[in-house]
Amino acid sequence: MKLLIKSATIIDPSSPFHNKKQDLLIENGKVSKISKLIENPNKYKEIELENLHISQxxxxxxxxxxxxxxxxxxxxxxxxxxxxxxxxxxxxxxxxxxxxxxxxxxxxxxxxxxxxxxxxxxxxxxxxxxxxxxxxxxxxxxxxxxxxxxxxxxxxxxxxxxxxxxxxxxxxxxxxxxxxxxxxxxxxxxxxxxxxxxxxxxxxxxxxxxxxxxxxxxxxxxxxxxxxxxxxxxxxxxxxxxxxxxxxxxxxxxxxxxxxxxxxxxxxxxxxxxxxxxxxxxxxxxxxxxxxxxxxxxxxxxxxxxxxxxxxxxxxxxxxxxxxxxxxxxxxxxxxxxxxxxxxxxxxxxxxxxxxxGIKNISINEGEKANFTLFNPDSKAIFTKDCILSSSKNSVFLNKKMNGKVYGIIANNKVVL
The missing domain is CATH 3.20.20.140 (Metal-dependent hydrolases)
Structure with a gap:
């Protein structure tokens, strides 16, 4: 997996980049670089999403x-x-x-x-x-x-x-x-x-x-x-x-x-x-x-x-x-x-x-495995049946207002968005 995440606000109190908006370069499942701006000469796949935040x-x-x-x-x-x-x-x-x-x-x-x-x-x-x-x-x-x-x-x-x-x-x-x-x-x-x-x-x-x-x-x-x-x-x-x-x-x-x-x-x-x-x-x-x-x-x-x-x-x-x-x-x-x-x-x-x-915490830092959740904390929506991915639809939150949107995860050397 070779990937460049653009302009992500990092929410991770254990990371030196906590509350900072950074680019993250991921190579072979690990974070190889975190910086304010990372160029992409090798044309790696880029992830750039609205108001992107990431956490452990x-x-x-x-x-x-x-x-x-x-x-x-x-x-x-x-x-x-x-x-x-x-x-x-x-x-x-x-x-x-x-x-x-x-x-x-x-x-x-x-x-x-x-x-x-x-x-x-x-x-x-x-x-x-x-x-x-x-x-x-x-x-x-x-x-x-x-x-x-x-x-x-x-x-x-x-x-x-x-x-x-x-x-x-x-x-x-x-x-x-x-x-x-x-x-x-x-x-x-x-x-x-x-x-x-x-x-x-x-x-x-x-x-x-x-x-x-x-x-x-x-x-x-x-x-x-x-x-x-x-x-x-x-x-x-x-x-x-x-x-x-x-x-x-x-x-x-x-x-x-x-x-x-x-x-x-x-x-x-x-x-x-x-x-x-x-x-x-x-x-x-x-x-x-x-x-x-x-x-x-x-x-x-x-x-x-x-x-x-x-x-x-x-x-x-x-x-x-x-x-x-x-x-x-x-x-x-x-x-x-x-x-x-x-x-x-x-x-x-x-x-x-x-x-x-007893599960290892993986801080968002250079040299660590890429194990992130990607989300937008400011998105507004109503939770409808179209939002349900489960086979069963028995949600107590149907038709309730939601504050925030999850984009997906990067983990186990895979991207799910």
Whole structure:
């Protein structure tokens, strides 16, 4: 790959060129020169785009692709293409496949399917066998085969002793355990946030208490066992407080928030559109404000799309029968660029998640590999079905205003624009 990027504003606090508009010369997959003006006597291919900004490649820590088992929702090939065009050079893929990715062979299958893509695929192994929360899966073998963490996607570990044993066991090989923050004995068969809107609309509620009780339990377990815990997609104001205090107490805990929980509230439910049915559910404006503050204060470490394609047969049904989940890769940047400072958003998509998951940060500098996301932070648009690249179209952001446009990525010696 021989390429010249013209007039790009570099957003990378680790780079000596941070906040500077520069030309970048890329040869054989590496940045050979960065300068205010680079001539092109060899007539390399040039990339010159409106208001071009580049950052380190973005990493999404919670992505679902249907393959194997649910290819009608999304294949790995199309999912990785969608991720690349949405700005992601790395994605962590959840184990909610059929069969569940709970063993070495399943991890190797998923990883091999991602070979030769511009976007790097990092499998997450199921924490328990068949994600049934009964027995631990083959964690050590899966890590040796490429799993970067362990999670029963969107399924809480009801058995506290099982999570305790998991946190103790994985310390032998320094692995990261996820624990989904929901107590199902409290959540029951709830569909949406338990609040005024759920009462008005006659929809069964999931109280904030269900999330906060589970987080409290998990933090007590972590304090007892040690180890590394990640709490994905928190959604309430009190959850932020609980994790903030745990970090002050020295616990090795991180958390993430899904993009839709930073932007949308349960006021969206009035449409009875099943695309608004997500887990955890959309909460109140008070929660949204607390989550944004949590990101800005550094309590919340990671932002994810929580991309979860669901086929039309499981979304175009009555609300109670619809599956939880929304796609989010294509909309993440445009939705969040209007509620968070640009540098904060980029940090929560690059250095923070990569540090937690043990993925190397590649600074934008001469001599380093070309691993970039290309975007325009000032573009305005409406997110329509034409913007969706996923096989499934279940987006909670349909017809919402977007602030920012992603051009694509340069990674793995490939250009996807």
């Amino acid at each position: 490649g973005w990493f999404d820590t919670s992505v679902c692709f249907g393959e194997p088992g649910f290819e009608e929702r999304e294949t790995i090939e199309n999912g990785l293409n969608t991720a690349a065009k949405s700005g992601f050079t790395d994605v962590a893929v959840n184990a909610n496949t059929y069969p569940v990715a709970d063993n070495k062979s399943a991890i190797e299958f998923i990883k091999n399917k991602g070979n030769n893509s511009a976007t790097f695929l990092h499998p997450i192994g199921s924490l328990t066998k068949n994600a049934k929360s009964e027995d631990l899966a083959e964690l050590f073998d899966m890590q040796n085969s490429g799993a970067i963490a362990f999670s029963d996607y969107n399924k809480p570990i009801a058995n506290a002793n099982l999570l305790k044993i998991a946190l103790q066991y994985v310390q032998n090989f320094d692995a990261l355990v996820f624990s989904f923050p929901q107590d199902n004995s409290i959540a029951g068969d709830g569909l949406v946030n338990e609040q005024i809107n759920s009462t008005k609309l006659g929809l069964k509620g999931i109280p904030s208490l269900a999330e906060e009780m589970q987080i409290t339990r998990d933090l007590f377990l972590l304090e007892y066992t040690g180890g590394k815990l990640h709490i994905p997609t928190i959604s309430t104001a009190k959850s932020v407080k609980l994790i903030k205090q745990a970090k002050k107490n020295g616990l090795n805990v991180t958390c993430s928030v899904a993009a839709h929980h930073l932007v949308l509230t349960d006021d969206e439910l009035v449409s009875f559109d099943a695309n608004t049915k997500v887990l955890p559910p959309l909460r109140t404006l008070k929660d949204v404000k607390a989550l944004i503050k949590g990101v800005n204060d550094g309590v919340i470490d990671i932002i994810t799309s929580d991309h979860n394609p669901i086929d039309v047969e499981h979304k175009k049904v009555e609300y109670s029968a619809a599956k939880f989940g929304t796609i989010g890769l294509e909309s993440l940047f445009g939705a969040l660029n209007k509620v968070l400072p640009l540098e904060t958003l980029i940090t929560c998509l690059t250095t923070k998640p990569k540090n937690r998951f």
